[in-house]
Amino acid sequence: MKTLVGDLLSNPTAVQLYREQKFDYYSAHKLYRSISEMVLLQQESYLENLIVIYSKHRMAVEIGGVKDARDMFAHHMIHQQYDYPSWERYAGATHFFDILPAANFDSKRGDQLIKADKSLVPMLVKNHLYPQMYGIAFFDTQKMLSHYQTSINDRLMIVDGNGEIIFSNFDMSTELFAELLKADDYLEDGDRYFFHQKGEFSGLTYVHVVPSAWLSSEMKQINLFIAGMIFLSLLIGLTISFWFSRRFHQPVKSIVEALKSREALQLKDSGIMEFSLIGNRVLQIQQDLQTQQSRLASHAFANKARRIHDDFSALQDMQLIDEPFHILLFEIEYRQEFAEQIAQDEAKPIYYIREFIACQFDTWGERHLTFQVESNQVVSLIFATADKQDYYEKLEGLKHIFDLDRDAYLITIVLGKQYRYFSEVSYAYERIRQIAAMRHLGLGTQILRDEEQQWQEIPYTFQQDQELHVFLQSGDITGIRKWTYKMVAYLERHQANARHYRDFSFSLVQRVNRSMLAQGLELEALYGVEEQLSECYEQNDYLHFFSRWLDSLQSICEKRKDDFDPILQEVFHYIQENYAAELTLERMAERLKLSSGYLSVYFKRKSGMNFLEYLNQVRIEKAKELLQLTELKVQEIGEKVGYTSSNSFFRMFKKWTGLTPGDYRRQMHEQADGSRENS
Structure with missing residues (x-):
């Protein structure tokens, strides 16, 4: 959950909202939808709510919408310990992750105080790049307890590293708790045992209470079970040992030693059919395991490059994580005639290209992972510390080979710099993609280097x-x-x-x-x-x-x-002259003495766009002229070109130009100033 909230705080929408001088409610609404989807998808984690707070705007975005942060903690998430100034103090601390004590958050409806029926544990997450933005996730303690608690009862206490109680559903004296922490694993107090354990990742201490009578009963049953299992194991072990010693002798020892050393099994003719079958199967398993490990590593690195969350612990045994690597990108662009030829099986060419690249690296004796990331991209990670110039000279040889097929496709090769840690794969991949976009004009294969050049x-x-x-x-x-x-x-x-x-x-x-x-x-x-x-x-x-x-x-x-089309020309002329008026398709049809349905179909067929699209295009073009040539306020310009609502004007202008009216005016003024300076 810490990772998910951290990813949300790095979301482009959240970052854009943070950087805006004035709070952008449109971006806030997009962030609200992202939060709602996250809470819905994380029901199994018992996430009740997620709030993103922007300190400089004093605004909060949560599952219930966009609110004033002070109003939220005064009317919707009420608790004496967690008012808005308290959250600001928590967020102002130097650490970027904290789990805080559970609390019941009340709410108000008018003047009536509504008591909360559930306890929530807050988790505060910050992004060190954006110190005035932080997220607070709230988890339902009762649901988490009923799902994750595996003890004989539900009595549990959680304490952080400073000795502050995060959650507890039983009472325990301060003196007893101090004695418990001094004990190694447990403490006996009368008819109860207190067991405690510290979480390796969270640093939290978990305390369970078990009655002495139940523990004694369980220990007796366990002792009886262990005794029975020991007797049964001895009996089975003696029987199997006798049978195997007569049947296999040295062949079994050979197989075990081969498995321990992870070396390829060297089969010897023992004259025993069973041993031959087992040996052949073990050899096949070893070969399959090597193939699967290579595929697993390629899959994991591809997911890491595309920022897909995955479990990368399986790579630890392959000794690839945190090993220095160079990254290379091969981006393929098929020419039109060749693309039409492979339309039925477009995955085959990229497969052959990928296998050819992998074979070349094998020929050069490089330890590498070569895998397909996108439908037209192959990435190679080379685990070596060789000089970058050496790779460039080898890639020149690849370039000559690829150029033999320049009539079929173009390849852009990007030679990235060396990276130290596996966690840098995502950044490295994004970086070489940016470099690939800087390809020069021309046919044939091009090799680009990551020399800190920028777009x-x-x-x-x-x-x-x-x-x-x-x-x-x-x-x-x-x-x-x-x-x-x-x-x-x-x-x-x-x-x-x-x-x-x-x-x-x-x-x-x-x-x-x-x-x-x-x-x-x-x-x-x-x-x-x-x-x-x-x-x-x-x-x-x-x-x-x-x-x-x-x-x-x-x-x-x-x-x-x-x-000359009189109907079309009349529509064009009338809109050009009356774009600021309240125009509709129905009024235009009435003016031409036609039905609105007929005029709609006729206009679309003749002009290629519908009536409303053309009207908005004329209005936006007129608005662009007014933004460039006048100092009128944006709202006044919207009214002059026919938009009665500022929101409608802003939304339509950004849809057609990709910019807000203010950004467009500022960009045009900057270009005009630059032109005057150059002249």
């Missing part, structure tokens, strides 16, 4: 955005063409990688297509351009694509001069 965004200026906006508004395909080629040259000057080119191209295509649709152009002929972009690997590929794409747009625009 660099290409700084697009406000002026560049405005130029494209003007061309789009006027439908000037020639202007769009010149702007596009100029931006390709701009990317080249900034040494853009393949991801930069692809992101720019997809963004441009989507933006131009939306604008053309908004102007009433039917773009069925341009469907599938995303597949064409996926086959662009060099700058000339992108230039040829843009040439073909813009030529098609030019033809469609010229054809439009001869095709």
Whole structure:
């Protein structure tokens, strides 16, 4: 549970909420849903509630929703020892995990105090990276006691390392407790025995009470049982020893020694058929065990890389945990023609590539684990301390082999740095994935090194955005063409990688297509351009694509001069002129003297989007202009473009742009300032 709560505090939503200067209720609602799911899934742990508190906002998110933290502990989780200032003191301590004494938390309904019918144990967890955020998990003591208590009765006391009682359902004097702690394992007091044991992980001391009479009765039964078992064991042992000594003699000794040493069994011809069968079976088991250990290690490391919780104790015997390792990533991208050929069995190529990589490492004499993480990714962990340059030279040989199939697929190899601990696998995997995204333009296999390089965004200026906006508004395909080629040259000057080119191209295509649709152009002929972009690997590929794409747009625009749709043009014109009004499909249909159902189907078929999508697109584009060119408040801008609710405006703006209105305005101003500084 400590790990689960810690993972929740590292959740991107929780961290984003922590970093916001102003409390974001939308993110808080997402965190609330995560908490509700966790509490539901952890019913077997008897988790009653989980509260995440943000000290700087004085807000709390729990299974009941989002609340003011002070109000929560004053009306919903009431206990004299645990008011809000007390929690802040607990959280302000230097340790990041603590189990606190159980308590009954009351609640208020109006002025009426409702007494709690159950006792809860609080567990406080903090993340050292975010000191003003902490989580409190509450567990039902009675349910835990009834499930986990295996003694003859339910009398139990739990005490922490400072001598403070965490939970107790019986009374015990201070003097008696002090004597008990001095005793090794138990203490006899009258007709009772007190047994205590300290938890290895938690550091808590558990005290059980057992009546002397019951213990005496049990000891008599155990003594009788042990005596009977000893007699029976001696009888069986003598019989079996006699039979085995006559039947097997030295062959049994050979098998046992082979098993103890874990070395491959060396079979000798003993002339006994049973021994031969056993020996062959033991040899097969040893071989299967080695194979299964390798698979188990690959599975465990793959889960660790993807942050999947698992039990890694089985790896201890393989001596792989906390052994230094280099990490390598092989990311495969199939070319379109080859991808179509393997569509029926797409898992086979990655399997062959993985086995080839593993064979190469075996040939080089490296101790390694090579496993598939994703459908297009193979990861190798090399357990050695060789110099990184040695691996780079060996990978150059692999590169030449992979390049023989460059017409079928491209491979990006990332050579990560050396890591010391198994716990770093997740970070190492995320790091090499980031490096893989920095692949350069070009065909063939590329080898990238983890040299502390970071992803660099290409700084697009406000002026560049405005130029494209003007061309789009006027439908000037020639202007769009010149702007596009100029931006390709701009990317080249900034040494853009393949991801930069692809992101720019997809963004441009989507933006131009939306604008053309908004102007009433039917773009069925341009469907599938995303597949064409996926086959662009060099700058000339992108230039040829843009040439073909813009030529098609030019033809469609010229054809439009001869095709005029009065219904579509009336809808476009009316929305452009009246977007700030309360427009609906029904009112538009009434204006055109058509049924709303017919207009909905007609508009969708002709424009490629429904009526409400187009209306929201026009409103958001107008809002973007006002955010860039005016100093009006965000709420006023929302009202000017037709949104009566600030929440509706914020939600729709973020859906279309990926940013809040405030973030968009700030980004545009920063780009404009940067452009002026450069000029």
